[in-house]
Amino acid sequence: MSTPIIDEAARVFATPSAYTDETALHAALTHLRAHAPVSWVDVDGYRPFWAVTKHADIMAVERANNLFTNCPRPVLMTAESDELQAGAGISTLIHLDDPRHRVVRAIGADWFRPKAMREMKIRVDELAKRYVDHMLAIGPECDFVQEVAVNFPLYVIMSLLGVPESDFPRMLRYTQELFGNDDDEFSHGATKEEQLGVLLDMFGYFNELTAARRAEPTTDLASAIANAAVDGEPLSDIDTVSYYVIVATAGHDTTSATISGGLHALIEHPDQLQRLRDDPGLMATATEEMIRWVTPVKEFMRTAQADTEVRGIRVKAGESVLLSYPSANRDEDVFDEPFTFDVGRDPNRHIAFGHGVHFCLGAALARMEVTSFFTELIPRLRSVELAGRPEHVATTFVGGLKHLPIRYILS
Known part of the structure; x- marks a missing residue:
């Protein structure tokens, strides 16, 4: 095993509750960037790993996708969950490496290209208005x-x-229980076997959807996935369902976290809310700043395929590294005043969508949703303030606020 550099602050990565206290979390991440940017983490319940906290190092690892692979450990989970998920045979885009990843990713790529996004914008804008109208109806x-x-x-x-x-x-329900299984409120005390049951129930639902779209193809993304072929062969049942799972879950929770965290940031920084009111042209940079500020995907894991080094630290073949995106997006070497929420921040070199071949497939859609929602909300928002204590999800993977009680006046 590599000679470890151990810093107790790195335990936060394997502590779901650490993500419920952002002040303490970022204090730990700031310490690690300065004193142990690559540190060894070995805590009960998890297989050990290296934690990487600097923006440049994370970018370098993601670029070296043949040296640092997603398989067999794409995300941090407990050792027990690792075994259960391996047994379920899940094979989403985040589990795959090239060349298979490139071929499977192409199945859905056209649905997120500029032409498709222009067509989708009509629906997104309609839904944004619908939900701002809903806020008006249920307010104040x-x-x-x-x-x-x-x-x-x-x-x-x-x-x-x-x-x-x-x-x-x-x-x-599926997305909350799958991504919230470290949070007592969403897991409802379920055992790992019960959580696996939720996953299998989701698989059953999408298997039925696949059968329906193969029997009668339509013009939606589900039909494109169901009827896709790789090397002349249709996707297997597990590959088809895995594709639905990553689109349905990752495309939902990440954007939800950004929108709620973005509003929370505007409430806490009323000067920035006023800037957006005064200059709607800042919406594009505001969207990027909300994404950086929230960073809903907390980490991905990579596994070294050969002995190598990260920032001079030896990483052996077979050892895993955790890429901390919240840390990278507050890196003092990359961002001026990284702990300042600035809706006009430009440039904004955040890596909340990842980097390299695994850059988020749905990034353009996520940006569109955030922009559409706040473009609809802010001109109608006369006032807004907290009406209680915000609460964050306990997680080690994807998350953000789970409760944001607000008091507001809308027109």
């Missing part, structure tokens, strides 16, 4: 996360897939 107080932010992007991604609206609540 609401839990913005649960009543607005989780639903708007869910409706967008389900519309893209072609899932009937009557099934949207079911999809919401």
